[in-house]
Structure formats: structure tokens, C-alpha cells
Amino acid sequence: AAAQKLHHAQTPAESEPVAVASRRSGRARSVLRWFSTAVLYAAFLGLGMSVAILGPTFQDLAENVNRNISNLSLIFVGRATGFLCGTTIGGILFDHMNQFFLLGASMVATTVTLYLIPFCKTAVLLIITMSAFGASVGVVDTGANVLILALWGDKGAPHMQALHFSFALGAFLAPLLAKLAWGTTASAQNHTESDFDPLMLNRTSEAATDSVFAVPDDMNLLWAYASIGTYVLVVSVFLFALFCEKRSKQKKSSASAQEVRRxxxxxxxxxxxxxxxxxxxxxxxxxxxxxxxxxxxxxxxxxxxxxxxxxxxxxxxxxxxxxxxxxxxxxxxxxxxxxxxxxxxxxxxxxxxxxxxxxxxxxxxxxxxxxxxxxxxxxxxxxxxxxxxxxxxxxxxxxxxxxxxxxxxxxxxxxxxxxxxxxxxxxxxxxxxxxxxxxxxxxxxxATLPLERQRKGRRKSEDQKALPTSSRLNETAFEVVTSGDMMMGPKSAFPLSSLPLRKATAPTPGHTWTKGTHTGG
Known part of the structure; x- marks a missing residue:
């Protein structure tokens, strides 16, 4: 008894540091989760800007590669094809790689393609670069949705709405950024008219063979894509920082990821x-x-x-x-x-x-x-x-x-x-x-019918597990009552009122009773 009192006296003092440490670790995990969510919001903001910047700059890109808009419509097909490939590959890689690392690498690839797009002087090179851009964007689009659900679980609905609002906000800001950083001049308009001159087309095609990749004539086009690419690069740095932070906790996350709903x-x-x-x-x-x-x-x-x-x-x-x-x-x-x-x-x-x-x-x-x-x-x-x-x-x-x-x-x-x-x-x-x-x-x-069946199945299995337990308790109680030589200690130490006995105790026909146990016929 004295040892038990001493143990109870020491338990609160020893548990206080443990409670404080658990609270601190809980706060740290909460701060890290909110920081990760904010980085994903920023990534989707950059995703919206990088996708929507093509619309207001499409005319400039056509002039940069000396093509008409109608002849450059394959750029959208190339981006969509790359997006499908990136979504498929990203969906497979996200189940086998660190998600923050894959997102950071995809954002770096998006930055590189955004930097390269204004330098493309041929339509083929521009379509290929735009396909690579679509592939990297597809990985980011898939991964951010999966990560938000992994971070918040059942509480992720508001954060999922905020994530896609960030994309819409970026798509809204991209034309404004393009108009502020890009201006049309008279020379650019004259250059557009000269696209229909066959002699000019021959000259530009000969020049294109000499310079497939060169600095664009309109520097505002370069600054428009470079500004968005720089923003995406900064976001990728934070994603790599989260990868370094999560690397030590990869085993815990993989162990918890095994408990899934299906x-x-x-x-x-x-x-x-x-x-x-x-x-x-x-x-x-x-x-x-x-x-x-x-x-x-x-x-x-x-x-x-x-x-x-x-x-x-x-x-x-x-x-x-x-x-x-x-x-x-x-x-x-x-x-x-x-x-x-x-x-x-x-x-x-x-x-x-x-x-x-x-x-x-x-x-x-x-x-x-x-x-x-x-x-x-x-x-x-x-x-x-x-x-x-x-x-x-x-x-x-x-x-x-x-x-x-x-x-x-x-x-x-x-x-x-x-x-x-x-x-x-x-x-x-x-x-x-x-x-x-x-x-x-x-x-x-x-979706709901299988859940109801599973719940009924779980209740039946729980009842089946509970029934043998109660029968074993009743058998043990009967053994204690019928076997006088198995009673240990005085009767007050083992009150019979606490035993879960059933009311019927009379043996049924076809049963043979032995000492302490019974066998059914």
C-alpha cells in the first residue's frame, strides 16, 4: 500500500514533462501542417498564372515564331497532351516517391519551360516546350489535390475549396500581369501585317534555320513569362524545404498511410x-x-x-x-x-x-x-x-x-x-x-450502401465475438459455484452477486454434467 501511494505521488510529477512535450509536438505538427497548406496554395496560385498567361500572350508568341494564330493552334493540343501524360505519370509516381520532392521537381520543370517559351523561334520547338510545360503542370495539379487530402483528411473540404480558389485567382491575375508587363507597339503591329508577305516568310524561315533558339524581339514577352517563372521557382524552394523536414518522418507517415478506407x-x-x-x-x-x-x-x-x-x-x-x-x-x-x-x-x-x-x-x-x-x-x-x-x-x-x-x-x-x-x-x-x-x-x-453493409457486418462480428466471451464467463462462474474444492479464500472475497449468471440453471435433457464443466449432447 505504501509503495502504491508513493507511485501515485510520483506519477503526476513525472507525467507533467511528458504532457508539455506532447503539447509542444502537437503545436509543431499543427504549424507544419498549416505551413504546408499555405505552400500548396501558393503553388496553385502560380499554376493558375502559368496556365492562363498563354491567352493574352498568344498573339505575341505567334509573332515570335513568325506564324499566324490559326497556324499555331497546335500549341493547345501539345499542352493538353503533355498535361494528360504528366497527370498519368504523376499519379503513379506519387504512390512511390516523396510527394513534396516530386512537387518541387515539377515546379522547377515548370519554371524552366516558362523561361524557355519566349526564346523559341520555331513553331515546332514552341509546341514541344509547351508539351513539357503541360506535363509538369499535370503533375502539380494531381499532387496538390492528393496532398491536401493527406494533410487534412475528413476536414479537408474548406482547404480543397481554398486550393482551387487560388488557381482561379492566379488565372484572374495572369491577364493583368501580362497587360502591365507587355505593351503593343506600332512596330509589332507592322510586323503582324508583314506575316502575310511571302518574301518576309521566306526571310524569316531562313533566319529561323540559323536561330532556332534566340532572344525575343519583344522583351516585354520575356519579362511576362520570366516573372511568373521566378515566382514558381520561389515556391519550389519551399516545397524542397518541406521535403527535407518530412524526410525524417517518412516512416511514420508511411505507417499511418496503411490505414485507408476503401x-x-x-x-x-x-x-x-x-x-x-x-x-x-x-x-x-x-x-x-x-x-x-x-x-x-x-x-x-x-x-x-x-x-x-x-x-x-x-x-x-x-x-x-x-x-x-x-x-x-x-x-x-x-x-x-x-x-x-x-x-x-x-x-x-x-x-x-x-x-x-x-x-x-x-x-x-x-x-x-x-x-x-x-x-x-x-x-x-x-x-x-x-x-x-x-x-x-x-x-x-x-x-x-x-x-x-x-x-x-x-x-x-x-x-x-x-x-x-x-x-x-x-x-x-x-x-x-x-x-x-x-x-x-x-x-x-x-458509395453509401456498401458502408451500411460493412457496418452491419462489423456489428455481427462484434456480437459473435461477444457471445463466446459471455459464455466463457458463465462457464467459469458455474465452475466456481459447482466445484467446492476450487473456491479460493473466504466467500466475502468472491461475491457471487458479481458473476454474470443466467437465471436458468436446470440441466436440459441430453446433457451430461461433470465436475466444473458440461458437454452438450
Whole structure:
């Protein structure tokens, strides 16, 4: 008893340093997690700027390689092809390499390609460089989504919204940066007109053979890409710093990563999410790309009004992604997807119903942009609740989104040319909204039913485990009661009232009783 009292007296004194150390380590882990999240936000901000800088500088790049814009459209195909390859390779590597190191290396590759793009003097070299840029961007896009879920788990919905808001913010800042750092001069405009001169084309082609890689004539183009590339390089330094910090804790993280959730229909859910993102992203890019031409040709708007209509679509898109950070703290990802589907379905329906009304076009476009904003990050957060996403699985549905971005606008452009009097763009948005609105309940049912069955199976297994335990306790109690020579100590030391005895004690026919045990017939 004295030793026990001494032990209780020493335990609080010894446990105080342990508690203080655990609190300090918990704070350090929290600070490191928030710092890692901020670095990922910065990486996606640079990703948005580097992807969106191509639009306002496309004319300058065409002049730099002495080509027309129509002859340089393969640059988008090259970037999209590289993005698909980078997403696939990155999804595989993220399951076998340190994620922060792979992200840092991909950001360095993005920096190198951004530095090289203004120096390309031939169209072939520019397309190859743009393909390498798309591959590095695809790795970063896949890895950042996986890392946010790995850092925050079930609490990652607001951070996923913030991550994609950072991308939208970067895409919004890129044209402003390009306009501030790049100016059109009269010589540049004259140079554009001279592209159609055959003699000038022959001279530039001969010069291109001598200088395939040279300093651009317009230095503002170089500064525009170099500024974004420098920012991306600075972010990569922080990613490598996180790699050095996480390297010592790699064993712990790998041990904890073994405890994963996996739905019964894991592959079916990923395939359905592939289709969901294919149509969602395809409709989003299609409307954002064709709303200007649709408003001018089909509705009869002025170009300034059509440009404002295009701006309000992307403006409400970026604004709602920012507001979704706060909405995600109180709403589940599935609820946000349902609200977004209802908004996109209603707005696209009114667009088709009143396709000639400018007022309806303004209102429905703003609602449609707001409704499309939160679907992609909410979809990633939703699927993580039921099955753990690895690099391969994340790459799979990102590829679906990229294919939708490539295929649907191309098909709609062909159909719109064959049927110029029909609002093909609006029909596409309505069909995509109907498809996603029908597909999500199927995905939800497929994801939740296996969980209920698993819970019932766990309850049955727990009951089965509990029943032999109680029977063993009853057998032990019966042994103590029936075997007088096995009673140890006085009766007060072993109260029979504490034993979990059943009320029925009479033997049943067909049973033979022995000392302390029984056997069933």
C-alpha cells in the first residue's frame, strides 16, 4: 500500500514533462501542417498564372515564331497532351516517391519551360516546350489535390475549396500581369501585317534555320513569362524545404498511410467520377469559351457587352470559389454538389428556354458561373469520405476532366458550324447538367450502401465475438459455484452477486454434467 501511494505521488510529477512535450509536438505538427497548406496554395496560385498567361500572350508568341494564330493552334493540343501524360505519370509516381520532392521537381520543370517559351523561334520547338510545360503542370495539379487530402483528411473540404480558389485567382491575375508587363507597339503591329508577305516568310524561315533558339524581339514577352517563372521557382524552394523536414518522418507517415478506407465498389466509383468530371469540366470550358461568340451572333449583342458577359461568368466563378471556403466549414461536400447541380440545371434550362433574351442571358450566366464554381473541389472532398484517394486514383479522374476539356469544346465547335441557327452551346450545357444531376445520386447510392453493409457486418462480428466471451464467463462462474474444492479464500472475497449468471440453471435433457464443466449432447 505504501509503495502504491508513493507511485501515485510520483506519477503526476513525472507525467507533467511528458504532457508539455506532447503539447509542444502537437503545436509543431499543427504549424507544419498549416505551413504546408499555405505552400500548396501558393503553388496553385502560380499554376493558375502559368496556365492562363498563354491567352493574352498568344498573339505575341505567334509573332515570335513568325506564324499566324490559326497556324499555331497546335500549341493547345501539345499542352493538353503533355498535361494528360504528366497527370498519368504523376499519379503513379506519387504512390512511390516523396510527394513534396516530386512537387518541387515539377515546379522547377515548370519554371524552366516558362523561361524557355519566349526564346523559341520555331513553331515546332514552341509546341514541344509547351508539351513539357503541360506535363509538369499535370503533375502539380494531381499532387496538390492528393496532398491536401493527406494533410487534412475528413476536414479537408474548406482547404480543397481554398486550393482551387487560388488557381482561379492566379488565372484572374495572369491577364493583368501580362497587360502591365507587355505593351503593343506600332512596330509589332507592322510586323503582324508583314506575316502575310511571302518574301518576309521566306526571310524569316531562313533566319529561323540559323536561330532556332534566340532572344525575343519583344522583351516585354520575356519579362511576362520570366516573372511568373521566378515566382514558381520561389515556391519550389519551399516545397524542397518541406521535403527535407518530412524526410525524417517518412516512416511514420508511411505507417499511418496503411490505414485507408476503401469502398466495396471503389473502381466503379472512380469510373463514375471520371464521367462526372468529364461532362462537368467540358461544359464549363465550353460555355466560357463560346459565350462571347454566342452572344454576338445568336443574341445580337455588341462586342463590349459580350465581353462583359464573359467576364461576369468567370467573375462569379472565382467569387463563389472564394465564398465556398466558408461554406465548406458548415456544409457537407455532398450538399454543396447537390446545390451546384440544382443551380446549373436551373440556369441552363432558362438559358435554353429564353435564348434570345439579353436580360435572361445576363442573369442565367452569372448563376451558371456561380453554380459551376464549387463542383470540382467538392467532388474530390466527397469521394474522399468513402474511399481513400491515392495518386493513381486522383490522376484517373483528373484525366477525365482534361479529356472533357479537350473533347467537348472541339465537338461543339464542329456542330455549331454545321447548325449555326441553333444554340448548340446551350443545349450542351443543359445536357451536361442533366447528366451530372442524374449521375450524382447513383454515385451516392453506390458509395453509401456498401458502408451500411460493412457496418452491419462489423456489428455481427462484434456480437459473435461477444457471445463466446459471455459464455466463457458463465462457464467459469458455474465452475466456481459447482466445484467446492476450487473456491479460493473466504466467500466475502468472491461475491457471487458479481458473476454474470443466467437465471436458468436446470440441466436440459441430453446433457451430461461433470465436475466444473458440461458437454452438450
Amino acid at each position: 469502398a466495396k465498389y471503389h473502381r466503379a466509383l472512380l469510373c463514375l467520377l471520371f464521367l462526372f468530371f468529364f461532362f462537368y469540366v467540358g461544359a464549363e470550358i465550353t460555355y466560357g469559351s463560346y459565350v462571347f461568340s454566342f452572344a454576338t451572333t445568336h443574341v445580337g449583342m455588341e462586342e463590349s457587352e459580350a465581353a462583359g458577359l464573359n467576364s461576369i461568368f468567370w467573375g462569379t466563378f472565382a467569387a463563389c470559389r472564394g465564398l465556398a471556403i466558408f461554406f465548406a466549414t458548415c456544409l457537407r461536400p455532398g450538399t454543396m454538389i447537390v446545390v451546384s447541380n440544382i443551380g446549373s440545371l436551373a440556369s441552363s434550362f432558362f438559358l435554353v428556354l429564353f435564348d434570345k433574351s439579353p436580360l435572361c442571358l445576363w442573369i442565367a450566366t452569372s448563376v451558371y458561373g456561380a453554380s459551376m464554381a464549387t463542383t470540382f473541389p467538392s467532388g474530390i472532398s466527397w469521394i474522399e469520405q468513402y474511399t481513400t484517394l491515392t495518386g493513381k486514383s486522383a490522376a484517373f479522374f483528373v484525366i477525365g476532366a482534361a479529356l472533357g476539356e479537350m473533347a467537348i469544346p472541339a465537338v461543339i465547335g464542329i456542330l455549331q458550324g454545321h447548325y449555326p441557327d441553333l444554340p448548340v452551346v446551350l443545349y450542351t450545357c443543359l445536357c451536361s447538367a442533366i447528366f451530372t444531376a442524374v449521375l450524382f445520386p447513383v454515385m451516392y447510392k453506390l
